[in-house]
Amino acid sequence: MAADATQDFRVKPDLLRRLCALPADFSQDTEAKVDAHIGQQRAIDAIRFGIAMRKEGYNIFVLGPIGSNRHELVNDLVTAEAKARGAPHDWCYVNNFSNPERPQSLRFPAGQGREFREDMRHLIEELQLAIPAAFEGDDYRNQLRAIEEDTKSKVEEQWKSLNERAAEEGIGVLQTPTGYVLAPIIDGKVIGDKEFNKLPEEKRKQIEAAIERLSEELQARIEMMPKLRKEHRERVRELDQEVTAHAVSMQLADLKAKYRSLPRVAAYLDDVQENIIHNAQDFQPRETPSLPFLGRDSEQLYSQYEVNLVVDNADADAAPVIYESNPSYPNIIGRVEHRSEMGALVTDFRLVRSGALLQANGGYLILDTRRVLSRPFVWEALKQALFAKQVQIETPAESYGWVSTTTLKPEPIPLDARIILIGERWLYYLLCHYDIEFSSLFKVAADLDDDLERSDDNVEQYAKLVVRQAKARELLPFSAGAIQRVIEERARYAEDSERLSMHMSSLDDLIEQADYWARNRGAGTVDPEDVAKAVSERRRRFSRLQSRVIDAIKRDTLLIDTAGECVGQVNGLSVTDLGEFRYGHPVRITATTRVGTGDVVDIEREVELGGSIHSKGMMILSAALSARYAPDLPLSLQGSVVFEQSYGGVEGDSASVAELSALLSSLSRLPIRQSVAVTGSVNQLGRVQAVGGVNEKIEGFFDVCRERGLDGSHGVIIPRDNVKHLMLREDVVDAVRRDEFRVFAVRHVDEAIAILTGVDAGERDEDGKFPEGSVNFLVESQLVDYATARKSFAKEATKSGED
Amino acid sequence: MAKTEMKLRVVIAVTDTTPVARLWEAALGLLRESPADLVTLYVEDDRWHRIASLPFTREISRSGGVPVEFTRQRAEQVSRERAARVQELIQKLAAESDLQPAFEVLSESDAERLREFIGSHESILVAPSFISARPIFAILTEMNCRIELVEAAEEEEPPAYTLP
Numbered sequence: 001m002a003a004d005a006t007q008d009f010r011v012k013p014d015l016l017r018r019l020c021a022l023p024a025d026f027s028q029d030t031e032a033k034v035d036a037h038i039g040q041q042r043a044i045d046a047i048r049f050g051i052a053m054r055k056e057g058y059n060i061f062v063l064g065p066i067g068s069n070r071h072e073l074v075n076d077l078v079t080a081e082a083k084a085r086g087a088p089h090d091w092c093y094v095n096n097f098s099n100p101e102r103p104q105s106l107r108f109p110a111g112q113g114r115e116f117r118e119d120m121r122h123l124i125e126e127l128q129l130a131i132p133a134a135f136e137g138d139d140y141r142n143q144l145r146a147i148e149e150d151t152k153s154k155v156e157e158q159w160k161s162l163n164e165r166a167a168e169e170g171i172g173v174l175q176t177p178t179g180y181v182l183a184p185i186i187d188g189k190v191i192g193d194k195e196f197n198k199l200p201e202e203k204r205k206q207i208e209a210a211i212e213r214l215s216e217e218l219q220a221r222i223e224m225m226p227k228l229r230k231e232h233r234e235r236v237r238e239l240d241q242e243v244t245a246h247a248v249s250m251q252l253a254d255l256k257a258k259y260r261s262l263p264r265v266a267a268y269l270d271d272v273q274e275n276i277i278h279n280a281q282d283f284q285p286r287e288t289p290s291l292p293f294l295g296r297d298s299e300q301l302y303s304q305y306e307v308n309l310v311v312d313n314a315d316a317d318a319a320p321v322i323y324e325s326n327p328s329y330p331n332i333i334g335r336v337e338h339r340s341e342m343g344a345l346v347t348d349f350r351l352v353r354s355g356a357l358l359q360a361n362g363g364y365l366i367l368d369t370r371r372v373l374s375r376p377f378v379w380e381a382l383k384q385a386l387f388a389k390q391v392q393i394e395t396p397a398e399s400y401g402w403v404s405t406t407t408l409k410p411e412p413i414p415l416d417a418r419i420i421l422i423g424e425r426w427l428y429y430l431l432c433h434y435d436i437e438f439s440s441l442f443k444v445a446a447d448l449d450d451d452l453e454r455s456d457d458n459v460e461q462y463a464k465l466v467v468r469q470a471k472a473r474e475l476l477p478f479s480a481g482a483i484q485r486v487i488e489e490r491a492r493y494a495e496d497s498e499r500l501s502m503h504m505s506s507l508d509d510l511i512e513q514a515d516y517w518a519r520n521r522g523a524g525t526v527d528p529e530d531v532a533k534a535v536s537e538r539r540r541r542f543s544r545l546q547s548r549v550i551d552a553i554k555r556d557t558l559l560i561d562t563a564g565e566c567v568g569q570v571n572g573l574s575v576t577d578l579g580e581f582r583y584g585h586p587v588r589i590t591a592t593t594r595v596g597t598g599d600v601v602d603i604e605r606e607v608e609l610g611g612s613i614h615s616k617g618m619m620i621l622s623a624a625l626s627a628r629y630a631p632d633l634p635l636s637l638q639g640s641v642v643f644e645q646s647y648g649g650v651e652g653d654s655a656s657v658a659e660l661s662a663l664l665s666s667l668s669r670l671p672i673r674q675s676v677a678v679t680g681s682v683n684q685l686g687r688v689q690a691v692g693g694v695n696e697k698i699e700g701f702f703d704v705c706r707e708r709g710l711d712g713s714h715g716v717i718i719p720r721d722n723v724k725h726l727m728l729r730e731d732v733v734d735a736v737r738r739d740e741f742r743v744f745a746v747r748h749v750d751e752a753i754a755i756l757t758g759v760d761a762g763e764r765d766e767d768g769k770f771p772e773g774s775v776n777f778l779v780e781s782q783l784v785d786y787a788t789a790r791k792s793f794a795k796e797a798t799k800s801g802e803d
Numbered sequence: 804m805a806k807t808e809m810k811l812r813v814v815i816a817v818t819d820t821t822p823v824a825r826l827w828e829a830a831l832g833l834l835r836e837s838p839a840d841l842v843t844l845y846v847e848d849d850r851w852h853r854i855a856s857l858p859f860t861r862e863i864s865r866s867g868g869v870p871v872e873f874t875r876q877r878a879e880q881v882s883r884e885r886a887a888r889v890q891e892l893i894q895k896l897a898a899e900s901d902l903q904p905a906f907e908v909l910s911e912s913d914a915e916r917l918r919e920f921i922g923s924h925e926s927i928l929v930a931p932s933f934i935s936a937r938p939i940f941a942i943l944t945e946m947n948c949r950i951e952l953v954e955a956a957e958e959e960e961p962p963a964y965t966l967p
Contacts, residue, residue: 174850174854176862176877176881176884177881177884177885177888178862178864178865179862179863179864179865180862180863180865181854181860181861181862181863181873182860182861182863183850183853183854183857183860184857188936189850190850190853190854191853191857192849192852192853192854192856192857193853193856193857193858194856195853196857208859211859211860212859215861215863215870218863219863219867219870222863222864222865222866222867223867
């Protein structure tokens, strides 16, 4: 191939970096019209569908990488919908008087929960005054005194009549510390046995009989006493309840009327009234117990009527949009807190706390999937709540039955919230694959696009977006040139000259850093050179490893030739990915061939340094060889290919053109130009296919060559299909423009080997022969020779075997 | 020991049916007139022992149940407890006046010891009026000591079942 024949494959400088040209009338004063989420219409429609759909299970999973503005997008869309929905209900927990371990929930229209809490607080204050006042009033005291007098008189009557009857019969009733003794009395004096024995027998019998009879009567009256005492207590209790009922009903009447339309609230108020009346005696003024824990203080007494407002939408004018940045179990589900009392942990309905699910009830809850999945128990609890359509506030230990101690189990609250999970795509696919319940709960997938078409309209919108972002971040104004430069870098970020990246955080980084460099030079606007500076400085910050590689090549530690020719040796190109940065560099690939059984050995695979895709590429390459050359003969080749001085793993098939070229060089014995590197994959028919990282690869080889001095011989061969992906650095483009460096785009491996060897690959003529002297002719000749040699070896082996 | 060498003492003579507070007030009045030691003499009534000597007496518990025989041991116990109750009352009253009177217990039937106790000091005896009907009064009279009778009737303990 003549040297100038490579002209056909050279990529014109204009295609190496597609420049951006904004319309001449582009105005930066268009902030109001900027669509912050251009190119995301599919995801936007999906989210809108999910938040508008009122059926069950239409929760949303937003798929997109970190930095893709997914939170802002979701927030914008959901907030707009939330305004249309209006504020949802308030929720309170109140005491369950019949079962305090199960606090009951009350629902109120938005704002009325807080109002009810204040009403109950006011009621408590009133009761604290009204009930003791009622008990201290003359009316109550008089009635109580009347009951006491009545009881007292009944008791006294019992004793008086007994004593009188006993006295009539000469018997005295004497009290011991624990009871009574009946004894005969004569002349006012208790007599002993001496006096008694002196009495006539008839008298003695009479006394004994009287004592016997009176003893029975005394016992009967003693047995009556508890009954009298009980009757007395009952009467006092009834009086207390009557007094309390009067005081409470007056206070509660207004509240009952106010909340008549809320049946559960009205029922609760009835319970409150009944409870206060039932426990009326607790409300009586009493002395403070000597030890604080011996009795219920008034705070405890009245606190049971307090209201725990767990969801308060009084200040809301829209449905809630809650983003929980720390989706731990308590933060999502809620918790029951405890306080320490005399060394013990105690709780009640007032210590029930709502989580994000309840806060978002009637609205939207936005969660980061990765965080939800990494917090213990949260994912299962979230699903359970969605399935049950209610929130049961309990600890994970209770939920899983790990504890048996008595604690609160608040009444579940019905859940009507749309959950929006935000996460990377792999998380979505992982959940789809491994969680059979996931798909039924999250039916809407909103898949954010990574980039958008670089159409004229989109470029203009994108330019406006750059202006908007700069203003939002209070950056210096961007000149039109700077905006154009930013857009070009966004195409480079997308690895496609025909698309623009929608990764917003990297856009923000770029314009912020450009702003920094503009301010650094004292400028009032950000110009193209500031954007270029931001890009180059960022690259420099990350370039330590790249510099080490170039240095190693320069010092011949890493053997890369960029001049001269060599048989079976070619410069491949690889990309090293450091996460936030990646760079390309040349890799020497060598191939050797000899007579064999048709195997092409991939040394990387043999030592388990080659990945599966790389191995696939090698096999395709082997197949391409056998299919193209000497098809009538067995492939009698023993070839081996290796990435020299590569000690890490090799993955991908982007070196397969280079590997095939090295093999063809080895077979044809035609030397390869070391000033040209090559990348691209190849199929079985020799067609060169597109690969990734093409910009970094070209720039990597360019940097090495520049270090050694560009002389116009250097260049890189890339697949033709990769030309649209080219967004090369300006210095590379400039070098090409000066004809110091070249980029060749090829469709077929024949084109690549022709450029690399300077010899035409050659095509079969009508007789099926390759032109003599062409690369393919020499390769096929060598393979025929190998086959012949193999055949003769086989005959000799057979013959010696017969002998 | 001659009486002239001894300090005057005020003796409050009480039984288990004496309204103690009234006698206490009278004794305090005497102490205000002239400095003296204060002694409480609990004159133990033998009635519990007499009751116990009868074969048919039973104690009926205030909390119900079967009546049990009222034995001499129980009489002794009751007597001691009654004395202790009176002593407690006296101590309560004394504490209010910042006094610490001695408390002596003597049986009404033990005339010899009674005489010895009265005769050992120059005493002013404060006693309830109903004591004049009791045998002890004759002993006190013969000892020729000053006796201040406080008008009072015997008071049994109020019935245990008054109000809850």
